[in-house]
Amino acid sequence: MEQTDLALKTAADIERVRLAAHSTCCKVTIATVLVGGFVLLSLGILMAYCSAQELSFEHTVELRGIAYDSSLQRENSDYSRTLTPTLERLFLTSLQGSPLEGSCVGCTVLEYSRNGNSSVIVHFQLHFSPQASWPLSSSVEEEALRHGLAAALREQGIPLATYGTIASASLTGKHLLGQVNHHLSVPAGTCHGNVFACQNSQCVWKENPECDGRADCSDGSDEAGCDCGSRPTMQAAHRIVGGTEASRGEFPWQVSLRENNEHFCGATILTEKWLVSAAHCFNEFQDPAVWAAYMGTISLSGSDSSTVKAGVGRIIPHPSYNTDTADFDVAVLELDSPLPFNKYIQPACLPGPGHRFPAGRKCLISGWGYLKEDFLVKPETLQKATVELLDQALCASLYSHTLTDRMMCAGYLEGKIDSCQGDSGGPMVCEEPSGKFFLAGIVSWGIGCAEAKRPGVYARVTQLRDWILDAISTFPIPTAFTVPTTLSSTNGDAATMEGISNSTTSKHRPVSTTLSVLAASKPATASRPQECGGRPGLSKPSKIVGGIEASKGEIPWQVSLKEGSRHFCGATVIGERWLLSAAHCFNQTKLEYLKAYLGTTSLTGADGNAVKVSIKKVVQHPSYNPIILDFDVAVLELASPLHFNKFIQPVCLPLAVQKFPVGKKCMISGWGNVREGNSE
Structure with missing residues (x-):
């Protein structure tokens, strides 16, 4: 602002000199013209340089959870000295993990005011030094700040001594200061981190923009190919979820892979011709001729009238699949004939590489595997369970740091819900607010079934997505792999994996896994009102919400x-x-x-x-x-x-x-x- 005032003032002074000279009929010498032109040129270059070096955005945010007090108008008051640095840290850290993290150079709280319900209104500026690799945009900056504030306060508020707790911070206004390049499109290869890359090279900084019902890319590519992840037989308004057994059409992407007519593994429908499963399912049986895929049914016997059986024409494991560590545990299967999509047969959505599945999120697993580790009978009806995505570092510590970037954990630390023998390769899907279900993980391996501090491990689809798409589009020749002697057949299921953990006493779960719902180790007591929110009437097995x-x-x-x-x-x-x-x-x-x-x-x-x-x-x-x-x-x-x-x-x-x-x-x-x- 000072630069602008200086430029205007200088220009005004020069204009007054020019008019004065004209009024007295004085001749302006060439030297004067050159000097004046040089001054103006220098000022323009200086202004352009400063403008390019630092830009500012002014915002207004409403704070909930703390009350406005007139002492906030005094910078030296205890309230102001407590709140101001807290907010400046909050606003700066809200941009961490976004494309703007490296370019935000400071934050200044300008003033406080109040609204009608006594909430605190704060006016502040964010200062940026734009980087050439990320052209700064007002919409990108606002979207990053909005998402950052929501994420920072999602789990818990910020305590503020005796003044209360900041429970939420909502943007109510924005004003751009200085010059900004509003150019949003950059080469797709330079889209940072979790930024979605459109087909026209535009970068969209929005969490999980694909298939959310709103075109964020100017070419609409974020909403292309979204005929997936839906459940047309499920009535959204009238179902109260409540059982372990799935309803018809509830998991229309679920596949039963049969080896010589016996259910062996699960898989997920990607397209009319392609399925995705776990590579370890095919350690022993690699001949496509012995496999068949059953779709459109929740019955293990396939007695539903909607059941479709298809032969498997090709099995393509990931070329980097490691049978010892289960890294890159993914394979795609080409069917002999295309599937007829209907309300019982639908593909799951394949997430983009930047799609976020944060720790703590609840997702769904499904399969026909054993209900208990020591009860080797598979259920007739497809089972389902809700699992919680776990922090990667925490899970790595539970498994002696044998996890790779291609793996993710889900379940519960207390061990009440997990996958078990019989449904490796099956889907773990997460529902987005749009109602679309995205394939987050593929059942891979674990130790035991529903054991405490032994969550299920899943192949992380976002890390394997590019290979999956390449494999089903270019039809590569399958890469042969050798099955080590440490893998052996277990009751007709897949092989038992050794060498995942450093522990010599732990017995590894057979890596062909499925659903297990076990009771919590300690039953809830019913005599103390403060122990609330439990369901002590549910024991073995625990109920997973799903029925009427x-x-x-x-x-x-x-x-x-x-x-x-x-x-x-x-x-x-x-x-x-x-x-x-x-x-x-x-x-x-x-x-x-x-x-x-x-x-x-x-x-x-x-x-x-x-x-x-x-x-x-x-x-x-x-x-x-x-x-x-x-x-x-x-x-x-x-x-x-x-x-x-x-x-x-x-x-x-x-x-x-x-x-x-x-x-x-x-x-x-x-x-x-x-x-x-x-x-x-």
């Missing part, structure tokens, strides 16, 4: 509110004497007729566990508005205290700073109508 009907004890905080014998609303147990419900449920009810039914999944209470309690008091929120349903909440006091057991438990009430981010999967439950217009 809930199991006994699966939702132990669920309450049926009845007026007489008529169920009219649900409620939630939050304490021994207190329930939580919606205020609108009590617009026209009479307290003396109300009863609460707990501990049952049956609307009639016929399962023998039902407890009936009278309602002593209904307290609606004082600001409840029956017209617009604002503040639609009420608490109910019971006439007598509840006795907690494995079928009656309180739910956990979140703290005010608890975060429920967009895209998080949650559960709903109740006895309401199954569909609109259905009175039953």
Whole structure:
């Protein structure tokens, strides 16, 4: 700004000199012209140099979780001296991991103000020194900051001494200072890190932009080839997930690979002609003629009318696949004939190399493998489970640092859910907010089944994607590999892997793996209200949400509110004497007729566990508005205290700073109508 003022001032002075000279009819000498021109040229070069060296963006952010105080207007106040450096660090670190990380040179908090609800509004500048390899753009800068702030505060807020905790920071305005090159497109080879490269060489800094229903590339290439990852038979609005058995059409990309008519491994549909699986599935049986692929079914016997059987024409393992370490554990299979895509047969989406699957994310595994490590019977119906993606460094430490960049871990440290023998090569898919399912991992190996601190290991698809695409597009000749003598057949499944861990006492899981759902080692107690949110009625096996009907004890905080014998609303147990419900449920009810039914999944209470309690008091929120349903909440006091057991438990009430981010999967439950217009 000072440079601009200087340029304008100098230009104005020169203009005044020129006018004065003209008014007195003085002749301007050539020397004067040369000097003036030189001054202007120098100033222009200086301004261009400074402009190219540092650019600034001014932003406005609303902070939630802390309250505005007038002391923030004084730079030397305790509040200001605490908040200002905290925010400057937050804004700078928010750009870490983005293409702008190396070019951001500073942050300046300009002023504080307040909005109508007493939240703190902060105005600040970010200063950049653009790099030639990444042309700076206002949209790129704003997108990077927005994503960075959300990521920084996603897991937990920032405590601020006695002033509270910064729970969220939302951009509300932006203003560009200085000159900026708004050019977004750079050669695709120079797109940094997790930046998505469009086919026209444009770089898009947005987390997982492909197939999200919005064209971020100017050529639309981020939305090309998105006829994948959908489940057309699943009704999104009416399903409450709840069982271990999958529903028809729930995993339309799932394949059963049969070796001589016996299920041996899983695979995932990529295209009409190509499947992807684990390379180790073919250590012993490499002849395509002995293999067949079954699609469109959740039945191991293939008794569904939608079942399609196809022969395998070609098996192509990754040329770098290592049978000793299971590195590069991926193979593609060409089918003899193309698949007919329908609502039961669909491809999964193949993620781009920059697609992010962060630690802590919940994803789905599926397969027909053994339900227990020591129970060698495969289920008739396709099984499913939800697993959590684990931090790479943590998992590497659990496996003595034998993990490579082509591997990722998923499961739970306590060992309640895992893959087991019978479904190596099967998919681990993650759902994006768009509703599309992306193939994140391929079941590869592990130690035992659902053992504590022994999570499942999966081939990381983002690291193997380029080879997969090359393999199915160029039809390379398969590379032969030698099977070491340490691999041996186990009950008709795939081979047992040795040498993955340095431990001489651990027995490795056969690397042909599938779903296992085991009970937690310590059952939850039911006598203490503070131990909330558990499901002690679910033991062996633990329930994985997926069906319409809930199991006994699966939702132990669920309450049926009845007026007489008529169920009219649900409620939630939050304490021994207190329930939580919606205020609108009590617009026209009479307290003396109300009863609460707990501990049952049956609307009639016929399962023998039902407890009936009278309602002593209904307290609606004082600001409840029956017209617009604002503040639609009420608490109910019971006439007598509840006795907690494995079928009656309180739910956990979140703290005010608890975060429920967009895209998080949650559960709903109740006895309401199954569909609109259905009175039953």
